[in-house]
Amino acid sequence: MRPIFHPSLVNGRYGDPTVYVETLFEKRSVLFDIGEIASLSARKIRRVDQIFVSHTHIDHFVGFDHLLRLLVGHEQTVHLYGPVGFAERVFHKLQAYRWNLVENYPCELVFVVSELGTEHSISTTWFRLRKAFAAEPAVSRETSAGILCDEPTHRVSAAILEHGTPCLAFALQEAAHVNVWRNRLLERGLPIGPWLRSLKQAVVERCADDHLIHIDEAATSDRLVPLASLRDLLTVTTGQKIAYVTDAADTPANRTAIVALIQNADILFIEAAFAHADAALARERAHLTTTAAGEIAREANVRRVEPFHFSPRYAGDEERMLAEVMAAFRKSHDG
Ligand SMILES: [Zn+2]
Structure with a gap:
């Protein structure tokens, strides 16, 4: 089946963390983090309608101004998702500019900003250009298992990680295509x-x-049957899964949360900020090493791993960094 998601690292393995995902849904793209995005064309940026921000350290969020500049004057609604405190950061970004004379602007630009407080709760705040981006009262809703958005075409879930500050990891899952064989049902x-x-x-x-x-069953009493015994009634085409993990301390709790979220991903973008030999430094800065990234990818049974967020201290050492990730990733694949 033709893949529906086409993700790419916007700034390579060393630049600001940002993944642009082109989808085959009509004119829609997704961003994971919004660091520097000047290399993306205006056309590509204007297609983005969902942005998932892990946390608001500057290298993950500085591109918001660039996006804002390109969207003013266009009729658009952009959904942003981030950790607790995120709406206030967006508010301050928007309020850094003067927005008089906008009430009668021909095009409305809306930012719908959702914070994942716990894996069960989301709080959403709206900001509209014609209201000078004043924050509207936040609306809370319940969710389960960190699900941020659930659409017929795809779902995005998050895990809340520890990075000295709450930091979100994301999984983008295309809906599976399930068909029931009527003749088998009847048989x-x-x-x-x-x-x-x-x-x-x-x-x-x-x-x-x-x-x-x-x-x-209408006639007899209800029946409970294990899913396994019904699978032969169906043809299932699994949807594509893309995962994005960055800025996480290498703790058992983080590993458990990441592995559960990214299980069986087709492509995993995962930070590998520090080399294996600098594990002490990685611990101090609450980042993953190459080896940790590879081990996590292996444990989660992902198909392809794309390491990124290499520290500039390893400039020129890309092959070594990649080799360290792959050594840890492949270890288990060979048994
Ligand atoms: Zn960070």
């Missing part, structure tokens, strides 16, 4: 009904084999 005497929707959903959500599906 097994199973009814066509709303339960098929829960069945499809369970598959889309990658539930385990022992997950129970409720088959509602």
Whole structure:
């Protein structure tokens, strides 16, 4: 199947962390972090409608001004997601400029800014150009498992990591394509009904084999059947999964949270800020080493790993940095 997501590192492995994901959904792109983005064309930047910001250290957020400059005068709504305190940072960025004479502007520009407070709670604040980007009262809602947005085409989930400050890691998951074979249903005497929707959903959500599906049969009592026994009724085309992990201390809690989030990703962008030999420095700065990045990728069974955020101290040493990540990544693949 043709991949629907086309991600790329905007500033290479050493520059500001930013991944641009072109999607095949109509005119829509996604950004993970918004560091320096001057190398992206205006056309590409104007296609972005979702921006996921890990945290607001300057190298991850400085590109917001560039984006703002390009969007003023265009009718657009951009959704931004970040950790707790994020809306206030966006507010201050917007309030750094004077916005008089905007009430009658022909084009409205809206920033919808959501903060993931805990993995169960999101708070959203709206900022509109015609209101001089005054913050509207925040609206809270519940979520589960760090799900930031859930659309028919794709879902983005986050894990909250420790980096001296809360820092989000992200997973972008294309919805699976699930088809039910009607003839197989009939052969097994199973009814066509709303339960098929829960069945499809369970598959889309990658539930385990022992997950129970409720088959509602009108005539007899309800039946609970493990998902495993129903899989042969379906054809499933798994969606693509892209993960983005940066600025995380190498702690057991962070590793557990990252591995759970990025499990089986097709492509993992992961920071490898420090070389293996500089693990002490990495610990002090709350970053991952090359080896840690490779080990995490391996443990999560990702298909391809793209390390980035190499510290400038390793300029000219890209091959060595990559080799360290790959050595840790491949170790387990060979057993
Ligand atoms: Zn940072």
